[in-house]
Amino acid sequence: MEAVTVEKHQEHKEKIRQVISEVGKVVVGQEYMVNRLLVGLFTNGHILLEGVPGLAKTLTISTLAKVLHLDFQRIQFTPDLLPADLVGTMIYNQKDAKFEVKKGPIFANIILADEINRSPAKVQSALLEAMQEKTVTIGETTFKLDKPFLVMATQNPVDQEGTYPLPEAQVDRFMMKVYVNYPTKEQEMEVMRRISNMKFDYTVNQVLTKEDIFDIREQVNRVKISESLEKYIIELVYATRKPLDYKLNDLAQYLQFGASPRASINMNLSSKAIAYMDGRDYVLPEDIKEVALDVMSHRILLNYEAEADNVKPADIVKTILTKVPINK
Incomplete structure (x- = not known):
């Protein structure tokens, strides 16, 4: 590495360590999951998390978004969700007598697609198209999605009730599929103590900026x-x-x-x-x-x-x- 790059590398490495530390203030264990989410962030790749309910998948992603100070949207996928609920739609403005675009929750930096396999194929396809093209079309207008744009989806194992398995071609669009395991006894003890403490502080500090993330991506590319x-x-x-x-x-x-x-x-x-x-x-x-x-x-x-x-x-x-x- 060039001298200036080495200095930047050390600075970024310290900030990455701080990110993991800040997330650890709220989430017990799950360092492996946090590591993989950061890999996705630094390589512009989407991550699919799979595990049974209650393993802090949602909490980890939402906490990471706070530490990164990025626009964050959580979308709960359900069987009655429509593509328009995701990307947005055209609404009629009676005052101006014309249609206007109402953007959906997908217009954010980090999207948490919670229980993605709870919705049918039409909704899954709408999300995955946005992941691939980085654009969304509403009516006759095409909008570019904000940068960075990262989808972190969670799904329960497909053998549970009320799920729609993602087709292989759609799963292939995720950079990684990470299996989230149960915590150790010691970790679960700490989780139990934290959650049972009504005064537990869930606040975290911002560590990385958008500029830092783009800079790290450039460094990773080298x-x-x-x-x-x-x-x-x-x-x-x-x-x-x-x-x-x-x-x-x-x-x-x-x-x-x-x-x-x-x-x-x-x-x-x-x-x-x-x-x-x-x-x-x-x-x-x-x-x-x-x-x-x-x-x-x-x-x-x-x-x-x-x-x-x-x-x-x-x-x-x-x-x-x-x-x-x-x-x-």
């Missing part, structure tokens, strides 16, 4: 990744498509479709972000391995035989990571 590691990413993704070419005969019987090219792109981006947040200007193989599960698992489609044998996409990715070598 992180170096060697050609051998770029090839390693491609090999990992191709192993999900053609497992027999990699002598992964045991996996071939379970794979219906492998990961899409978005897996390669997002593994490259997210590994750079991990390296930057760790204080480096170059990517290590460990950075790629660290993000592989979150980036690839939701992009692999398994068949009924895998379901019968209780094989999960994460199992496939873990096996691939142990079998595919890094060629120098």
Whole structure:
């Protein structure tokens, strides 16, 4: 890195540490989830969180938005939600005798799409189109969405009542799918004590500005990744498509479709972000391995035989990571 960049890097690394610390004032544990949300923020990638209710997914995202001082909107997805409730609509102004645009809650920097799989496909598609195009059309007018624009969606496991599973092509638009686990006994004890304290202070301090976020994105973009590691990413993704070419005969019987090219792109981006947040200007193989599960698992489609044998996409990715070598 250039001298000025090194100085900036240290400054940003300290601010990132402060962000995590501020969120920790309100949310107990869940450092892994916060880390992945920051990776999405610094690489302009949307994040899908999956876990049972009560694991502080909503609280974590709303707290992070406060620390970043960004415009925040929480949208509760329900079976009767309409696309217009999300993006906005045209309303008739009787005084001026003309139609006016009423913008929906999607016009914010951070969107919390809470329980996204509680709404039918038409609403999901409206959100995912905005995620992809970064624009919204209301009537005959197209509006650009504010920058940064980040969707952090939560969903309950699809085997629960009243859910509409996201189609694979739509899930693929999320940079990462992060599985949120239960807290430890010690963490749950702290959660219980905090919530039962009626005077607990939920206020946090602003740490990063929009300018800081754009600056960090530029710095992350400068992180170096060697050609051998770029090839390693491609090999990992191709192993999900053609497992027999990699002598992964045991996996071939379970794979219906492998990961899409978005897996390669997002593994490259997210590994750079991990390296930057760790204080480096170059990517290590460990950075790629660290993000592989979150980036690839939701992009692999398994068949009924895998379901019968209780094989999960994460199992496939873990096996691939142990079998595919890094060629120098």
